[in-house]
Amino acid sequence: MKALEQTVNEAIKIPSIQTSKDWKDTLHFFVYNTHNLYMYNIWDWTFKSAAIGDKIPANFMSIETHEGRIIITGGGEPGRAKKTCYEFLDGVLIQKRNMLYEWWAHTLTELIDENYNSYIYAIGSSLPTESMDKCEKYDVLNNKWIKLPDLNTKWNFHSSIAFKNRYIYVVAGFNGG
Numbered sequence: 001m002k003a004l005e006q007t008v009n010e011a012i013k014i015p016s017i018q019t020s021k022d023w024k025d026t027l028h029f030f031v032y033n034t035h036n037l038y039m040y041n042i043w044d045w046t047f048k049s050a051a052i053g054d055k056i057p058a059n060f061m062s063i064e065t066h067e068g069r070i071i072i073t074g075g076g077e078p079g080r081a082k083k084t085c086y087e088f089l090d091g092v093l094i095q096k097r098n099m100l101y102e103w104w105a106h107t108l109t110e111l112i113d114e115n116y117n118s119y120i121y122a123i124g125s126s127l128p129t130e131s132m133d134k135c136e137k138y139d140v141l142n143n144k145w146i147k148l149p150d151l152n153t154k155w156n157f158h159s160s161i162a163f164k165n166r167y168i169y170v171v172a173g174f175n176g177g
Helices: 002-011
Strands: 026-030 036-041 046-051 061-064 070-073 085-089 092-095 107-112 118-123 135-139 144-147 159-163 167-171
Touching: 026 061, 061 107, 070 118, 107 159, 107 167, 118 167
Parallel strands: none
Antiparallel strands: 026 036, 036 046, 061 070, 070 085, 085 092, 107 118, 118 135, 135 144, 159 167
């Protein structure tokens, strides 16, 4: 296991900055219809869970940044979608600045600048009149959402992928609803 960890550490050129020692080298996930965040440690194969309460609506999205920060955005139902943004830090949900648009079943992708600052991109959604053709980015350091040009087509039930920390590709899903 140590050889694998050394290989991974040598391959990753981004410094390991953690918001909490307990979050290092974890994958996070939620179980449907619960209000628990689960973290899986990839090195020792252990799980931890944390109750996050009922603030997080259905159809939200979450992302773990290169620093280990967990950001949770949007959600809700059509007609009652949310613009909310939270960070889960040290066992607590912290309200961040609201997003510019309502988001529901969208994607989140992270790009990192030359100073290792995180920018999270919210892309497409299942809300045809609100954000299906929208994109905005979150400056994590400054807690600020920035409007970006509209997408050239509407996207829902899609995936977004960062490539070479410079490009974001949107694939699969449906265009136009």
